[in-house]
Amino acid sequence: MATGLLSQPSSPPIAPAAAGPIYRSTKTYGHSEGLSCCFRQWRATHSHCNLLHGYALSFAFVFGTRELDECNWCFDFGDLKEVKAWLHHMFDHTTLVAADDPHLPVFESLQRTGLAELRVLPAVGCEAVARHAFDHVSDYVAKKTAARVWLESVEVREHSGNSAIYCNPAEP
Ligand SMILES: Nc1nc2c(c(=O)[nH]1)N=C([C@H](O)[C@H](O)COP(=O)(O)OP(=O)(O)OP(=O)(O)O)CN2
Numbered sequence: 001m002a003t004g005l006l007s008q009p010s011s012p013p014i015a016p017a018a019a020g021p022i023y024r025s026t027k028t029y030g031h032s033e034g035l036s037c038c039f040r041q042w043r044a045t046h047s048h049c050n051l052l053h054g055y056a057l058s059f060a061f062v063f064g065t066r067e068l069d070e071c072n073w074c075f076d077f078g079d080l081k082e083v084k085a086w087l088h089h090m091f092d093h094t095t096l097v098a099a100d101d102p103h104l105p106v107f108e109s110l111q112r113t114g115l116a117e118l119r120v121l122p123a124v125g126c127e128a129v130a131r132h133a134f135d136h137v138s139d140y141v142a143k144k145t146a147a148r149v150w151l152e153s154v155e156v157r158e159h160s161g162n163s164a165i166y167c168n169p170a171e172p
Pocket residue numbers: 039041047049124125126127158161162164
């Protein structure tokens with residue numbers, strides 16, 4: 001097995017098998033949100049992407065349900081404040097480093113010196129960040145709605161040209 005691959009996903013909440021329409025709602029935290037994040041992609045040795053560089057990341061979440069709530073909503077746009085706080089904790093003036101980065105000790109030293117706010121992830125890159133956000137927000141939404149709502153996808157965007165999307169692996 002290739003060592004760079006992320007592990008298989010655990011089972012996220014999925015759309016019930018019942019027939020019927022699916023309602024979707026979306027929430028986007030755009031580039032102006034200030035999620036100013038530094039990447040270190042140590043595996044990209046063929047390109048300059050293994051060098052420290054950064055973007056004001058944007059995140060777009062798509063939620064699905066077959067059953068609207070008492071307000072006729074899929075997921076309340078205003079009920080994601082904890083998600084917004086988590087996004088800031090993870091990606092606002094932080095440096096993302098992979099757990100298997102051979103230079104991890106250097107970054108940990110920068111953190112100790114107060115020169116970097118480190119976030120160690122299983123892997124780094126738009127796809128990996130989308131997967132990481134999916135896992136967190138998927139659990140959050142399922143708990144908030146007693147599994148009435150599921151998370152369909154997360155799109156992470158570096159800028160208007162580059163993005164990656166992670167989709168619910170259990171989608172019908
Ligand atoms: N599928 C992915 N491809 C790349 C990622 C990624 O996260 N997922 N990341 C990078 C680099 O880190 C960087 O973000 C992009 O830099 P670059 O290769 O220079 O890409 P540009 O869009 O600036 O290239 P242009 O040729 O100017 O369009 C690379 N790939």
